[in-house]
Amino acid sequence: MPWFTRSDAPPQWRLWLATVLRLVLAGVLAVAGALKLPDPAESVRAVRAYQLLPESVVPAVGYGLPVLELVVAVLLLLGLLTRYAAGTAALLMAAFIFGIGSAAARGLQIDCGCFGGGGAVTTTHYTSELVRDAALLIAAVVLAWWPASRFALDHHSHEPQENPS
Amino acid sequence: MSRTSKSPSREAKVAAQRRAVQVRAQRARALKLGLIGGLVVAVIGIGIAIQANRGNNASSGTASPANTTGAQNSIFTVVAPEATPTSGAASPTSGATKAATGVMVDIYEDFQCPACQDFESKVGSTLKSLVAQQKITLRYHPIAFLDRGSSTKYSTRSLNAAACVIDSKPSAYPAFHDLLFAQQPPEGSAGLNDATLISLTDKAGAPGLNDCVRKGTFKGWAARVTDQASKENVNSTPTVLVAGQPLTDRTPAALQAAVQAATKS
Numbered sequence: 168m169p170w171f172t173r174s175d176a177p178p179q180w181r182l183w184l185a186t187v188l189r190l191v192l193a194g195v196l197a198v199a200g201a202l203k204l205p206d207p208a209e210s211v212r213a214v215r216a217y218q219l220l221p222e223s224v225v226p227a228v229g230y231g232l233p234v235l236e237l238v239v240a241v242l243l244l245l246g247l248l249t250r251y252a253a254g255t256a257a258l259l260m261a262a263f264i265f266g267i268g269s270a271a272a273r274g275l276q277i278d279c280g281c282f283g284g285g286g287a288v289t290t291t292h293y294t295s296e297l298v299r300d301a302a303l304l305i306a307a308v309v310l311a312w313w314p315a316s317r318f319a320l321d322h323h324s325h326e327p328q329e330n331p332s
Numbered sequence: 333m334s335r336t337s338k339s340p341s342r343e344a345k346v347a348a349q350r351r352a353v354q355v356r357a358q359r360a361r362a363l364k365l366g367l368i369g370g371l372v373v374a375v376i377g378i379g380i381a382i383q384a385n386r387g388n389n390a391s392s393g394t395a396s397p398a399n400t401t402g403a404q405n406s407i408f409t410v411v412a413p414e415a416t417p418t419s420g421a422a423s424p425t426s427g428a429t430k431a432a433t434g435v436m437v438d439i440y441e442d443f444q445c446p447a448c449q450d451f452e453s454k455v456g457s458t459l460k461s462l463v464a465q466q467k468i469t470l471r472y473h474p475i476a477f478l479d480r481g482s483s484t485k486y487s488t489r490s491l492n493a494a495a496c497v498i499d500s501k502p503s504a505y506p507a508f509h510d511l512l513f514a515q516q517p518p519e520g521s522a523g524l525n526d527a528t529l530i531s532l533t534d535k536a537g538a539p540g541l542n543d544c545v546r547k548g549t550f551k552g553w554a555a556r557v558t559d560q561a562s563k564e565n566v567n568s569t570p571t572v573l574v575a576g577q578p579l580t581d582r583t584p585a586a587l588q589a590a591v592q593a594a595t596k597s
Contacts, residue, residue, distance in 0.1 A: 207384070212562040
């Protein structure tokens, strides 16, 4: 067998699964980022409403989060640096789950600010938000594990490739 | 002899070539990864800088309305009028320069907030009578965080108009405040236009605010006081504090009871 072929090329179903996960995560993150982007001050207030981070880092997180979400979304859409992008998405989801879970546990009456908005709310939706983010977390972890997919710019696609020694 | 001696060296050569190709490929991949990674980091950095700049610009207008107190000049105080209103800048109902009497009641409201409209329609008259009886000092913290609720940032525009009234004729603020809630536009609409806001300021008794309303003189202040409320952990409107304690049951009876309890203590 030539040295440049891999015997463990991923099966077709896994390539397609990864492709679907990429697009789903990219779609959700793109919408979340795009809806937060127009109002940076609101985004900062939404972060502050969780009362988890010290005031010195609240603005940076509020300004940076929508940008990070959009960049990760673009990378996932293109299939570029898929493993890193999916890993970042997984970290984001874990952070969101922690934040929302903590807000629920402390009895805070806040909007998660997941898709813009944030702060004021009369009825909270913590359960549905947690279920959604948990599903997205699983998707991101699976994708980070098996990043090879169709229609991706990444090198490590389904093509036979050199064996990383 | 020649065959056996040559063969290993040729294989060694081929192996070395293969390794060289492999190393080159790995370097190329590392370079590509580094370039893309660097580009991604740069894009994120630039994006954050742009967002921070936009966020700061929103509150850059430095003007704050007169007759306000507290952090970021976010508070407008109403106390009982002790005498009949006289003409002039210093109005009896403007409490900014007066000593507070009774229990402190703080109200955080947004003119675009339906729950605030509901609260005002049910409890507004009780608040007024408590002020008149000198049982409470009413401190309004008007904020604007519902710009999403209209297509014209009505939340901020209405708060700016309110600031114009507070600045020029504080005695007209309670009337203007009531008019804004009575004519609150539905969520998702375009909100009241500037001409309507100006006609309401006239109606409330604060004429001559055409420029202030249209230019958005106090829009920067509106952004600052909204952030200030967020820093005071106010994340929903209406938030009503009686002597610093949140009033969760926002009914006239519960308000009366809370004020009475705070008066005794």
